[in-house]
Amino acid sequence: MSILKEEFPVAAMDFVTAGEASAQIKRMLKKLGVDPGVIRRLAIACYEAEINLVIHSDGGKLMLELNPDNVTLISEDVGPGIPDIDLAMSEGYSTASDDVRMMGFGAGMGLANMARNADHFNIESIVGEGTKIEMVFDIK
Amino acid sequence: MKLKQIMQLLSARPLTDVVDEELEISCACASDMMSDVLAFPKEHMILLTGLVNHQVMRTCDMLDIRAVCFTRGKLPTAEALEMANEDGISVIATDLTMFIASGKLYAGGMNNGTIG
Numbered sequence: 001m002s003i004l005k006e007e008f009p010v011a012a013m014d015f016v017t018a019g020e021a022s023a024q025i026k027r028m029l030k031k032l033g034v035d036p037g038v039i040r041r042l043a044i045a046c047y048e049a050e051i052n053l054v055i056h057s058d059g060g061k062l063m064l065e066l067n068p069d070n071v072t073l074i075s076e077d078v079g080p081g082i083p084d085i086d087l088a089m090s091e092g093y094s095t096a097s098d099d100v101r102m103m104g105f106g107a108g109m110g111l112a113n114m115a116r117n118a119d120h121f122n123i124e125s126i127v128g129e130g131t132k133i134e135m136v137f138d139i140k
Numbered sequence: 141m142k143l144k145q146i147m148q149l150l151s152a153r154p155l156t157d158v159v160d161e162e163l164e165i166s167c168a169c170a171s172d173m174m175s176d177v178l179a180f181p182k183e184h185m186i187l188l189t190g191l192v193n194h195q196v197m198r199t200c201d202m203l204d205i206r207a208v209c210f211t212r213g214k215l216p217t218a219e220a221l222e223m224a225n226e227d228g229i230s231v232i233a234t235d236l237t238m239f240i241a242s243g244k245l246y247a248g249g250m251n252n253g254t255i256g
């Protein structure tokens with residue numbers, strides 16, 4: 001039984017609201033008294049995932065699930081997908097446009113950073129369909 | 141080092157309604173790329189940046205960064221400043237370049253935060 005289950009839609013290329021879902025999730029977990037260390041790691045990974053939905057997908061959602069011993073975060077989108085996941089995971093690789101770089105993103109650090117902050121990280125992608133990332137953050 | 145000392149070292153002026161000069165800062169990070177900042181965050185860090193849009197403040201919010209210094213005379217957008225005021229982030233600005241500002245902080249005893 002999960003304590004909390006919540007979905008947050010994320011629109012493609014909307015830089016005005018980009019990050020709002022992550023900010024909301026962070027506030028929510030803080031209010032529920034989740035361990036600050038877990039919140040810190042999750043907030044970073046969540047924000048990276050949200051920005052990826054904004055800059056790389058055609059739209060998607062973040063799904064949050066709080067359980068007694070972990071927090072699970074799933075990012076799922078409809079979009080171009082990732083042809084070479086190993087390459088996409090390597091730090092410095094980015095297909096982001098100059099416009100996105102002007103916004104301060106597109107250093108090619110996001111996926112690796114998500115994997116580093118999560119206790120469990122899984123990514124699946126189908127070219128032409130979309131990408132799904134599942135991250136689990138253990139509560140000790 | 142207190143934010144007050146940083147402001148003196150950089151001849152920086154306050155931009156937000158409230159600037160907490162007593163804020164204890166233990167390291168600095170200089171970058172225009174928010175994904176770089178997100179990759180190596182530390183606590184009690186000040187962010188030096190030339191990126192002026194509101195994603196700077198979002199990034200600070202996610203990382204609990206309490207102080208930002210804009211370099212080379214750049215000023216945050218109205219939305220960015222509004223967000224900083226709402227979130228209680230202390231924002232200051234210096235006319236020094238990022239390189240010189242970083243050098244002055246380093247020479248002044250500031251620890252290396254993250255990048256470079």
Ligand SMILES: Nc1ncnc2c1ncn2[C@@H]1O[C@H](COP(=O)(O)OP(=O)(O)OP(=O)(O)O)[C@@H](O)[C@H]1O
Pocket residue numbers: 048052053056057077079080081082088089093094095096104105106107108109110111112131175176
């Ligand atoms: N949801 C997605 N849909 C399609 N492609 C993606 C998606 N997420 C990542 N990618 C691809 O993987 C690459 C690497 O992603 P990563 O998040 O590591 O870096 P980035 O988003 O380009 O830059 P940064 O995260 O540093 O701002 C992207 O440039 C893009 O080509």
Ligand SMILES: [Mg+2]
Pocket residue numbers: 048051052106109110111175
């Ligand atoms: Mg990314």
